[in-house]
Amino acid sequence: AQRVTQPEKLLSVFKGAPVELKCNYSYSGSPELFWYVQYSRQRLQLLLRHISRESIKGFTADLNKGETSFHLKKPFAQEEDSAMYYCALLTGGGNKLTFGTGTQLKVEL
């Protein structure tokens, strides 16, 4: 069965410091991975997806099939990055989105 693991419940960094939110997955097929973000009192929204290899709000994530990881990175954290971040794995031909338990990122001044 597929699984997504986000080992950190809370990650606290200072403004301007690098950020890395960890995500590991377990899936026997070809994975499609996403990062979703939930700002305070707002709905979840897609941050980025591995197939488009894009950078959104300075965040990037590289799929490492050897390590089965999809870590989210940003070189310089900003206060507005404080939010809950979810890694998600799409399987079942696009029918099933399995989320990790989420990491709360807190950027301190």
Add this chain to the structure above:
Amino acid sequence: EAQVTQNPRYLITVTGKKLTVTCSQNMNHEYMSWYRQDPGLGLRQIYYSMNVEVTDKGDVPEGYKVSRKEKRNFPLILESPSPNQTSLYFCASSSRFGRDSGYEQYFGPGTRLTVT
């Protein structure tokens, strides 16, 4: 404006009293899904629907029912709510077709349900 709407946004009810949470999307999406969000557990899929009259169980379907009679609507039904169904519920929709769409899911604002 393209969006997913849910009603009600907040609901407090008592054990055993049937309730329905509505979900509607205006993007002509084929795929719709319900999740519950609980502290420390993240989001877990309850049910999903690939199209009208096609629904299937997610990871935590017990105690819930859904229906998909129209493409735009996907209500979540709790026939006999219990306190362990107190949670934050999200509806989502996406277009299944076309890899370019990335199967991005659009989420509703959430419904906070408390069952006493």
